[in-house]
Amino acid sequence: MNQTRPPIDQRAPLLRMSHVEKTFRGNVVALRDMNLAVNQGDFVSLLGPSGCGKSTALRLISGLMSPTSGRIEWTGGQSKDDLGVVFQEPTLMPWARVVDNVWLPFRLRGVPYTDVKDDVLEALRLVGLEKFQRAFPRELSGGMKMRVSIARALVTKPRLILMDEPFAALDEITRHKLNNDLLALREQIGCTIIFVTHSVFESVFLSDRIVVMAARPGRVIREVQVTAPYPRDEEFRTSADYAAHCREASEALHDAMGEAA
Numbered sequence: 487m488n489q490t491r492p493p494i495d496q497r498a499p500l501l502r503m504s505h506v507e508k509t510f511r512g513n514v515v516a517l518r519d520m521n522l523a524v525n526q527g528d529f530v531s532l533l534g535p536s537g538c539g540k541s542t543a544l545r546l547i548s549g550l551m552s553p554t555s556g557r558i559e560w561t562g563g564q565s566k567d568d569l570g571v572v573f574q575e576p577t578l579m580p581w582a583r584v585v586d587n588v589w590l591p592f593r594l595r596g597v598p599y600t601d602v603k604d605d606v607l608e609a610l611r612l613v614g615l616e617k618f619q620r621a622f623p624r625e626l627s628g629g630m631k632m633r634v635s636i637a638r639a640l641v642t643k644p645r646l647i648l649m650d651e652p653f654a655a656l657d658e659i660t661r662h663k664l665n666n667d668l669l670a671l672r673e674q675i676g677c678t679i680i681f682v683t684h685s686v687f688e689s690v691f692l693s694d695r696i697v698v699m700a701a702r703p704g705r706v707i708r709e710v711q712v713t714a715p716y717p718r719d720e721e722f723r724t725s726a727d728y729a730a731h732c733r734e735a736s737e738a739l740h741d742a743m744g745e746a747a
């Protein structure tokens with residue numbers, strides 16, 4: 487099913503971080519006065535130098551950690567079905583078949599496989615792996631393992647998918663392919679994504695909003711909107727519009743690095 491997304495300035499609010507601070511033991515201020523509003527259907531990239539708090543922001547949103555101060559609020563409150571998470575490593579269970587890895591979020595909630603078989607197979611179809619449902623992770627390439635991880639994140643149809651540098655460890659060609667496929671997937675299911683990356687090129691290709699962060703303390707210093715329409719394909723990757731957005735995001739990143747103490 488293809489989803490139509492409202493224009494970027496007309497989307498309904500989903501999540502808001504207001505004046506969030508996170509201080510770790512030893513007085514490490516990972517984030518200070520972090521403000522971020524995410525709306526339904528957004529593809530937001532968090533782009534910034536190493537140590538600027540991108541992963542900390544994701545962990546706070548996921549509820550794995552609590553902020554030292556400030557608020558993180560979900561429209562309509564948060565439930566356990568609201569989040570899917572994809573990490574840099576696919577984190578699959580090596581002893582379990584693909585289909586059982588994707589069933590995991592349901593299994594953890596005590597939902598039998600037979601109740602959600604259609605959802606599991608649909609998630610595998612969306613990532614192009616329906617023929618590999620009986621395979622074990624060791625039989626798959628790095629890109630295929632990442633697709634399983636993405637299928638597991640979206641199988642419960644979460645309101646928000648968090649992706650922490652999911653393609654950083656993959657070769658360039660696989661990464662481009664997965665970037666293309668992720669956008670196609672988003673067109674089909676209309677999900678909202680927060681995507682952490684170090685790569686200006688990847689952030690411009692994927693996102694409609696790039697939130698540029700600076701370090702020490704981690705905070706948002708600028709937002710770049712990528713106004714190019716979707717679907718985006720190889721033609722966009724070689725266009726003047728893409729190059730112009732990459733330049734704008736690079737300059738913002740350069741400023742962010744200059745702002746680090």
Ligand SMILES: Nc1ncnc2c1ncn2[C@@H]1O[C@H](COP(=O)(O)OP(=O)(O)OP(=O)(O)O)[C@@H](O)[C@H]1O
Binds near residue numbers: 510511540542543
């Ligand atoms: N559990 C922790 N205890 C202490 N300090 C931490 C902890 N987690 C993160 N930090 C510190 O907080 C800061 C932000 O870390 P974080 O991993 O969020 O940055 P990042 O932007 O995701 O970095 P990278 O791009 O290198 O993954 C860093 O200075 C890091 O050392």
